[in-house]
Amino acid sequence: MILIKEFEFDAAHNLIHYHGKCERLHGHTYKLVIKLEGTPDKEGMIYDFVELKRVVKARIIDKFDHSYLNDIIEQPTAENIAMYVFNELKDVLKRENCKLYEVEVWETKTSGVVYRG
Template sequence: MILIREFKFDAAHNLTAYRGKCERLHGHTYKLVVKIQGTPDSEGMIIDFVELKKIVEDSVLKKFDHSYINEIIPQPTAENIAEYIFKELYDVLKRDNCFLYEVEIWETADCGVVYRGEKGCN
């Protein structure tokens, strides 16, 4: 099974190694989708949605929400943001019955990235 939880955060960035309008400072309301693969535990859950929300808030949203992402990631493309968030969450979400399967980052309603980690990470 794969458990899914969505989050939103607002942040600004600019792409310094890019030539085009996105090299200028601008912002997005990002959608973050976290997917956990696993089997239900003795309580019938892969992971409690409340616990997952707290972990994502503490590990990611407190850093990213209303931030200038360039201060966290030098070239904050959607690809680099997804990889960074995956790496921040992977160890803290690892359990006997589940692991972080993938992270999606959506900059707009129709532009996003999926990151599933490096080969052998799961």
């Protein structure tokens, strides 16, 4: 099974190794999708949604929301943000019955990236 939890954060960035309008400072309302792969435990859950929200908020959202992402990730493309999030969460979300499966980062409603480690 795949468990899915969505998050949203607002942040600014500029792409310093890119030549085009995105090299200028600008912002997005990002959508972050966390997916865990696993089997239900004795309580019938892969992972408690409340606990997952707490972990992702503490490790990612509180750090990224209303921030300048270049202070955290040198070249904060959607691809690099997804890799960063995956690496920050993979160990803390790993349990006997589940593991981090996939991270999606959406910069706009039509533009995003999927990373599976």
